[in-house]
Amino acid sequence: MRNFILQRMATAIPTLLGMSMLGFFMVALTPGDPVEMELRRLGVIFTADQIAALRQEYGLDQPIFKRYIDWLIRLLHLDMGQSIASGRSVLEEFKTHLPLTITLATLSLAFSIVLSALFGITAALTRSQALGNFVQFFSIFLVSIPSFWLALLLLFIFALSLQWISLLGSGAWYDLVLPVLTLSLGSAATMGRLMRDRILAVMSEDYIRLAIVKGLSPTLILRRHIMKSILPPLVTNWAVTFGALLGGSVIVENIFNLPGLGQMALQAVFERDFAILQAYLLFMGLIFFVSNFIADLLNYWLTPHFREQSGSQGGTE
């Protein structure tokens, strides 16, 4: 276990470095000179000499690689610059907006795991054709609905028609109910379909047939044989889903007007606040990375013979 963790950490370093490079060069290579943009924003006209002096002050005259190293060192000290729009430090902005997004994504993940198990197991194992088809169709329907539209439908039903909640939100905990529902319904459908496919794939194996011939009860087979073999890929999928939920939170936060990281980033897109965007990209990458790492650890623990699993598995499914 210890070796495995150390080994995974060692392979993580190049990926993390690569991620930071991508984040850095995306800003560094963006057309438009930051000094000139800053000056234009202030509305002052400077001489060429003064611009050169400013460039020196910001370290922009250094070779790009040197700038990357300096930037990386500052990043490790959690100094990610300042937001142009609000003037606050990026770190502070994150501290205000982070808790909501993390709560939202975590709750949605938990809820969608429960829902997907319900969907997946029902769809795979039900004897009733009608029920199986219904679950199948319902999940395709949920996968196909855009989350923003689902959110609007929910708002229409619960806020406009039934008037159970206020459109503006009340600041209480139940403001999160509809956002979590929106996020988890969509991902639960995707995860449930994966689960169903996995279960059906295992059901074609000979050892399940043997278990059935031995006369084991369906629940026992499900618990002892099927779950054991389908859990590792599902755990990997959960980590991927967590990343998707973080992304999906941008949309949901926007519709339900929740002040999370997604709203902050969206605002930054409109204001062209590059410092925020860069930090957002890196931070979300890091969270995603950590969740994949945890999934790998869980998988290691779940399958004792698991020795070589090539890196973190991404992809859509």
Place this chain on the structure above:
Amino acid sequence: MKLLSLRATPLGLNTGVILIGCLLLIAFFGESLAPHDPNKMDLIRRLEGMSWTYPLGTDHLGRDVLSRLMSGTFLSLGAAVMTAISILFIAVPIGLISAMVGGVVNHLLMRITDIFLAFPMIIFSLVIIGFLGASLNSAIIGVALAWWPSLARLVYTLTTDALAKDFVLASRQCGIGPVKLVIRHILPQILPPLFVVMSLEMASILLVLSSLSFLGIGAQPPEAEWGAMLNEARPFFTERPGLLLAPGLLISLAVMGFNLLGEGIRHKLDNRSPFRW
């Protein structure tokens, strides 16, 4: 042993084909079939309900919703197709080169794809759009840049499998050049499964692009892109919720069409027979 009925009957596949077929028809002929000019404003008749002249009502500027939806089909689907093509343009060469050259090149390219894969997809697109400035073109570029790595991996795996076939080995031993090998033997093997996957991916691409437009960082009004139409209608949600119904429904139908199509073909190719109680 009972087979899953959805798998046995191609009902899903047929529905998918019909849906996509209808949408393609609308995409190509919608502009000319539309009952009104999609951009003609009529401020006296704004936010009207359904009527014979305006079957789906009018929006906040008095434009005919039905005509806008019809003429927007080409833009919405076209954007998704453009994105898919861009993704393939990046992913196929990288996957092919990685698998054919192997060694250090393969290692390096796969590392790079790993790094791109390390970011959640929507977030990566969003940030790229942030740097490029909000527009439909930026959205297409952003989504393509965030999307290619998973496809490149798929192309790599498919190509490795294709390269392992005996007849490929035989052609190589006959001294066939790498370009000819790819065109004659590799592409015919990897393209069919790739297209099945792309059909499923089209569904997700359509979703992401419309989400970005909905957030206001994709297609910009007055473009009649479906997501952008929804975004424009948002302030009138309480006044006329119906305005948000039609574009959303159309997006869902298109996405469902691609999903059913891809699933249907995939299940047709898959002939495992799971045991069922």
